[in-house]
Amino acid sequence: MLRIVVDLNRCESYAQCVFAAPSVFWIKDGESLEYDYVPDDSLRVQVERAAAACPVQAISICWLDEQLGQQRGNHNEQ
Amino acid sequence: MSSSDTEKTASSVQRIIIVGASLAGLSAAEALRSEGFTGTITVIGDEPYAPYDRPPLSKTVLTGLLPAEHTTLPQRVDLHAEWLLGVPAIGLALENREVELADGRRFGFDRLLIATGTRARPWPDSAQAALDGVCLLRTRDDAAKLRARLAAGPKRVLVIGGGFIGSEVASVCRELDLTVTVTERSSTPLIGALGSAAGMFAGQLQCAHGVDLRCNVTITALEGDENGRLRHAYLSDGDTLDIDVAVVALGAVRNVEWLHDSGLAFDSRGIICDSTCRAFNTNGMATDNIFVAGDVARWPHPLYEGELLTVEHWGNSVEQARTAAHNMMSAPADRRAYETLPAFWSRQFGVNLKTVGLPTFADEVVLTQGSIAERRLVAAYGHKGRIVAALTVNMARWLPAYKAMIEARAPFPPVLHAPDGPAELRPVPAGFPPRGQSTHSPIATPTGPGPSISPPEESSTSAKVQDPRVPPGFQPK
């Protein structure tokens, strides 16, 4: 399962992620980034592009096979 | 384990227990594995869910854009952890190094991380709190329930308390075109976190968005009908409201009770630890195997004159947990101090509010860029002639520059020459309530020097000030 988290302290609302994955990230009221923590697995490529495009590296992704217990995560921390 | 790992790790550390399976607990587990810890990690949490994020609960989940279950946090490292979820820890035996669970099981540890966070402060009258329609907002379940209530189109929502969570809930109500009243005992919303100068601006935003904002007012009683459904709220100004939903947003209570008789130094303000996150025992000694992180911690921050802080911020839970994890597996000489600046964001009434530093430490505030009329601005907070915090409203990109000034202990008012700044900087009093006076949601609070362990609300007068029903102007004798 695909999961993401954005460090909104770090985020400076550049919206590059919104362009890369518009159904996962959106900007509310001009400057507040909102997003889905659990986007559909089919959006993986879009989400990876979004994370790579973020100029302040605020987006972390992981790709889990199982919920709890033996996780297989893609370590994607800066 | 490679030989270099063994040198780095205090080699006796094989079993780590984390109590509290939320943001701080997860961040610590991730950091332990990223730093090469190969022993066992057991995470104990009383909620039945894998760690999820709370900030969207008062934002996207309430607006209905995000289902409550879509807040589960990623686990960014292969954790190989044992998860004991849905069962609380009820005791800690320091001598045997054991945690006891409610189901009677006991687990031994070499290092323990306490990350039990906070819970929503309940309405003080339990019969009124049990009325159908009285809501709290802390957990995923709370958010799903409140979302269902809002989606049903209540005739009026009452938000009790104008702190961050109360204000965000009110903002969502207006987005959903619901009639909403906010009652706040102080003179402005957000006063505990940002002071009355910024709070006045927050109040203007609320009114401009159609909130029925009642400051200097408390709710004295809630009343239901014969079926136990919430119907009325009685206000300290004599008014009565017809309501079907009330959101109790009176700040947080720290989850420390399970440590009773443990010998650790804690009280209702949190668990006291040093800047390396080691908990103090009641003899004032730092323990070497018990660590604390997140909303439940109370520790001395070097930038703020060593005052003990409690910080209920997302970023603090992540960073403090990472520091605690590093120190848990390090030899004493390799431990590091936690000195990250507090940082916070909120979204409400069309603006992105962000802070860095500790506004509550300040005595003055000054508008440095932008303007109130445009609803785009930066304000700097000062204490004794140096800058201690900054607030941006829809100007988040400026925050890092102010962060650097705070870290450098730059003078206040700051020298900026910003092209969008006022011709002359005019500091005004920041307007924080006096220390010790209860405000609903200070969220980052200096709580005084030294690992003192006397609970603050022992006396009956201070208990009365803590009671959210007591109207403003009450004078403790």
Ligand SMILES: Cc1cc2nc3c(=O)[nH]c(=O)nc-3n(C[C@H](O)[C@H](O)[C@H](O)COP(=O)(O)OP(=O)(O)OC[C@H]3O[C@@H](n4cnc5c(N)ncnc54)[C@H](O)[C@@H]3O)c2cc1C
């Ligand atoms: C609605 C809402 C909105 C927020 N919005 C923002 C925001 O916009 N920006 C921001 O910076 N911060 C925000 N926060 C604050 C942020 O979510 C918290 O700072 C963060 O969750 C703290 O994490 P923690 O792990 O320290 O504590 P918690 O998240 O409180 O987690 C503690 C966990 O421990 C569990 N626990 C307690 N006692 C026991 C026990 N005895 N045994 C086992 N488990 C136990 C609890 O049930 C809980 O799951 C918000 C909080 C809420 C509630």
Ligand code: SF4
């Ligand atoms: S690209 Fe990065 S900085 Fe920009 S909005 Fe997305 S998360 Fe924020």
